[in-house]
Amino acid sequence: MSTILEIQNLKKYFSSQKAVDDISFSIEKGSIFGLLGPNGAGKTTLIRMITGIFYPDAGNILLNGKKFDPVNDVIDIGYMPEERGLYKKMKVGEQAMYLAQLKGLSKQDAFNKVKYWFEKFEMGSWWNKKVEDLSKGMGQKLQFVTTVLHEPKLVILDEPFSGLDPVNSNLIKDEIFNLAQKGTTIIFSTHRMEQVEEICDHIVLVNKGNKILDGSVKEIKQQFKQHIFKAELNQLPAVLQHPSFNIVEQKGNNLTLRINKGYQSNDILLHFINQQSVIVAYHEILPSLNEIFIRLVEGTPTSRQFQTVTA
Amino acid sequence: MNKIIIIIKREYLTRVRNKTFLLSTFLLPLVMMVFIFGSAYLGAKSIKQYKIAVKDETGLYQNKLKNSDAAFYGYPANVSMSNYRKEGYDGLLMVYSKDNATADSARLYSEKELGLATDEAIKKQLQKINEERLLLAKGVSRAIIDSIHVQSENEELLNYRSYKVSGTELKEGNKKLSSIVGFISGIIIYITLFIYGASVMRGVMEEKTNRIAEVMVSSVKPFQLMLGKIVGIAAVGLTQLLLWIILIALLMTILPMIMSPEMMQQAQSGQAIPGGAAQSSSAANMIAQSTGIDIAGANWPLIIGCFLFYFLGGYLFYASLFAAVGSVINEDPQEAQSLMLPITMPIIFGFIMLTSTIQNPSGPLAFWGSIIPFTSPIVMMGRIPSGVPESVPYWQLGLSMVLLVAGFYFTTWLSAKIYRTGILMYGKKASWKEMIKWAFTKA
Numbered sequence: 001m002s003t004i005l006e007i008q009n010l011k012k013y014f015s016s017q018k019a020v021d022d023i024s025f026s027i028e029k030g031s032i033f034g035l036l037g038p039n040g041a042g043k044t045t046l047i048r049m050i051t052g053i054f055y056p057d058a059g060n061i062l063l064n065g066k067k068f069d070p071v072n073d074v075i076d077i078g079y080m081p082e083e084r085g086l087y088k089k090m091k092v093g094e095q096a097m098y099l100a101q102l103k104g105l106s107k108q109d110a111f112n113k114v115k116y117w118f119e120k121f122e123m124g125s126w127w128n129k130k131v132e133d134l135s136k137g138m139g140q141k142l143q144f145v146t147t148v149l150h151e152p153k154l155v156i157l158d159e160p161f162s163g164l165d166p167v168n169s170n171l172i173k174d175e176i177f178n179l180a181q182k183g184t185t186i187i188f189s190t191h192r193m194e195q196v197e198e199i200c201d202h203i204v205l206v207n208k209g210n211k212i213l214d215g216s217v218k219e220i221k222q223q224f225k226q227h228i229f230k231a232e233l234n235q236l237p238a239v240l241q242h243p244s245f246n247i248v249e250q251k252g253n254n255l256t257l258r259i260n261k262g263y264q265s266n267d268i269l270l271h272f273i274n275q276q277s278v279i280v281a282y283h284e285i286l287p288s289l290n291e292i293f294i295r296l297v298e299g300t301p302t303s304r305q306f307q308t309v310t311a
Numbered sequence: 312m313n314k315i316i317i318i319i320k321r322e323y324l325t326r327v328r329n330k331t332f333l334l335s336t337f338l339l340p341l342v343m344m345v346f347i348f349g350s351a352y353l354g355a356k357s358i359k360q361y362k363i364a365v366k367d368e369t370g371l372y373q374n375k376l377k378n379s380d381a382a383f384y385g386y387p388a389n390v391s392m393s394n395y396r397k398e399g400y401d402g403l404l405m406v407y408s409k410d411n412a413t414a415d416s417a418r419l420y421s422e423k424e425l426g427l428a429t430d431e432a433i434k435k436q437l438q439k440i441n442e443e444r445l446l447l448a449k450g451v452s453r454a455i456i457d458s459i460h461v462q463s464e465n466e467e468l469l470n471y472r473s474y475k476v477s478g479t480e481l482k483e484g485n486k487k488l489s490s491i492v493g494f495i496s497g498i499i500i501y502i503t504l505f506i507y508g509a510s511v512m513r514g515v516m517e518e519k520t521n522r523i524a525e526v527m528v529s530s531v532k533p534f535q536l537m538l539g540k541i542v543g544i545a546a547v548g549l550t551q552l553l554l555w556i557i558l559i560a561l562l563m564t565i566l567p568m569i570m571s572p573e574m575m576q577q578a579q580s581g582q583a584i585p586g587g588a589a590q591s592s593s594a595a596n597m598i599a600q601s602t603g604i605d606i607a608g609a610n611w612p613l614i615i616g617c618f619l620f621y622f623l624g625g626y627l628f629y630a631s632l633f634a635a636v637g638s639v640i641n642e643d644p645q646e647a648q649s650l651m652l653p654i655t656m657p658i659i660f661g662f663i664m665l666t667s668t669i670q671n672p673s674g675p676l677a678f679w680g681s682i683i684p685f686t687s688p689i690v691m692m693g694r695i696p697s698g699v700p701e702s703v704p705y706w707q708l709g710l711s712m713v714l715l716v717a718g719f720y721f722t723t724w725l726s727a728k729i730y731r732t733g734i735l736m737y738g739k740k741a742s743w744k745e746m747i748k749w750a751f752t753k754a
Contacts, residue, residue, distance in 0.1 A: 015748075048735075051529045052529070053525070053528050053529060053735070070532075071532075074529065074530055077529070079525075079526075079529040080526075081522075081525040081526060081529070083522040083525055083737060084522050084523075084525065084526055085521035085522035085523045085526070086521070086523060086526075087325075087517075087521070087523060088517075088521060089325065090325065098317070098321055099526070099530065101317050102314055102317055102318070102527070102530040102531055103530050104314075143526075146526075
């Protein structure tokens with residue numbers, strides 16, 4: 001797999017704070033990439049630089065190996081910002097056509113693609129409705145369609161599921177997988193960690209303008225595991241204690257155990273087997289991304305403090 | 312470039328298709344014409360003929376006062392202050408005499424005010440008869456007096472005109488017209504600056520508060536978005552102005568045809584212009600006759616050309632400033648008020664300067680007001696109708712135009728930088744200090 005986007009030592013300082021302070025990472029083509037971080041961590045600034053809205057103070061953005069050109073590369077990018085909206089008085093069809101043409105599609109092209117997506121999402125009857133007549137969920141659906149209809153190579157979604165009911169959330173989630181399968185790269189930014197675990201291949205966690213975590217979801221979970229196992233036995237053994245573990249929690253025959261240093265999970269199993277206990281279930285408990293997120297970000301004030309920047 | 316055109320098209324079409332645009336475009340000229348013709352008609356109607364009872368001690372004026380539109384004279388016997396109302400008269404004219412050889416004194420009594428027109432008509436008649444009496448007393452014969460009267464009414468003995476001299480050329484002075492045209496075009500520019508400027512501001516605010524801005528600027532540059540909006544609304548403004556000009560011209564030719572000849576007569580004779588030409592159905596003539604203004608005498612191509620230039624120039628100068636203000640405010644319209652003040656003040660100053668410019672189109676206030684781009688669109692339009700190059704030398708017109716163009720380049724450049732930062736700022740209102748900081752730092 002090749003790299004579609006490479007961020008090299010990107011910096012953006014505002015007068016009151018270092019919004020993005022020397023961040024580097026790269027994104028594989030066709031992957032779903034999670035960009036995570038608490039409020040005010042610098043995610044939006046980072047995304048605005050990737051979409052060409054802001055110019056970085058220092059560092060490079062490479063798109064497909066070439067330096068990112070905000071004017072000509074917008075056709076390859078679809079961006080759905082967290083703060084998003086549409087012209088209320090405009091008709092749904094015209095609105096979609098307008099945004100498609102601004103991306104650089106010809107009128108005919110735009111028309112065909114809007115038609116295709118409207119049919120796909122069962123929005124055909126909305127064409128002559130005004131945007132203000134749509135419900136919030138319908139508006140979000142339209143917003144998603146306008147983001148992806150010009151078939152960008154890189155789609156950036158900032159909190160794409162806010163305001164959507166479970167049915168429409170699943171519809172968009174399926175579409176995200178669908179696009180990734182076809183080779184579209186997706187950058188997904190959210191605070192909802194269960195969605196990240198479900199969707200993303202690779203994540204980067206930023207806090208206070210710095211990257212503090214970078215890797216695949218699996219790797220990161222391994223990295224942060226606390227060696228905790230869950231064992232279910234048909235009956236408790238006569239001698240429960242063993243130097244290989246400590247009991248964290250005990251609920252009847254269900255045990256939560258932490259392995260002590262120098263031992264492996266099989267040492268615990270062997271102990272139980274030697275004690276003639278029948279093991280019904282035995283598995284490792286990996287930390288959720290939510291826990292990892294909170295652990296890493298804890299201690300940071302909920303909002304960034306303003307600082308003077310000399311750069 | 313192509314993207315700006317797409318933006319312009321959207322801004323233009325959404326506004327022109329709007330019902331309020333159609334309503335204001337077609338109703339305003341109608342209301343204006345109804346107002347103009349209505350007031351002319353009412354003005355003509357308001358001259359009422361009053362019945363005046365004449366009590367003449369001298370006997371000189373008996374049966375000699377001529378009836379007019381404003382006064383009808385009667386000579387009832389034994390009329391007095393106590394009974395003229397009962398006899399059916401509105402007023403009592405008493406003429407006293409010291410002796411038969413000198414001028415007499417006359418008094419008009421009435422219960423209610425009889426109006427200036429009646430007053431003037433009576434005074435004129437009395438003076439005329441008195442004059443005749445004096446001439447007769449000096450030995451001028453009755454025949455000679457009559458023949459002079461006839462001659463004076465047939466010919467226009469006193470043909471009064473004023474001329475402007477420029478070099479060897481004589482131009483007919485047209486003070487009344489130039490001040491009216493100047494004032495009206497100045498006011499139109501003043502009003503349209505506010506209407507379309509506010510329209511730009513509202514458009515920017517809409518994009519910001521509905522959170523469209525960030526979606527848009529991921530496809531187009533903020534500058535393209537701002538310029539597209541400004542040019543689109545300029546096109547709306549031009550469309551509206553052109554439609555108004557066409558509609559007013561149409562109504563000017565149609566309305567006089569609809570109005571009955573009787574009303575026309577009244578409208579004309581009401582103003583009592585001496586030597587009024589034969590009845591004509593053209594509105595230009597009608598206005599000429601009713602107000603003494605010669606519309607055909609003005610340099611219309613120059614005035615209209617300059618009007619369009621100063622309308623566009625003034626609009627472009629201020630529109631980007633309005634856009635900048637729109638970009639820094641949030642939902643609260645109160646914020647708009649305080650931030651708009653520094654922009655609206657010079658426009659209002661321009662309007663105040665316009666009134667004194669009309670009175671003295673060549674004075675120093677008029678000169679500086681028409682050169683400085685903040686006020687020049689309004690003030691210069693007050694000067695141009697009084698004559699180029701007599702009142703406004705070519706160099707002044709040129710300088711004013713160049714400065715206005717340079718001015719709108721500057722304001723657009725400045726506003727674009729504020730706008731770029733402003734539209735993506737949510738939550739708080741920027742102060743002027745912050746806006747200036749944005750304007751002079753790099754992106």
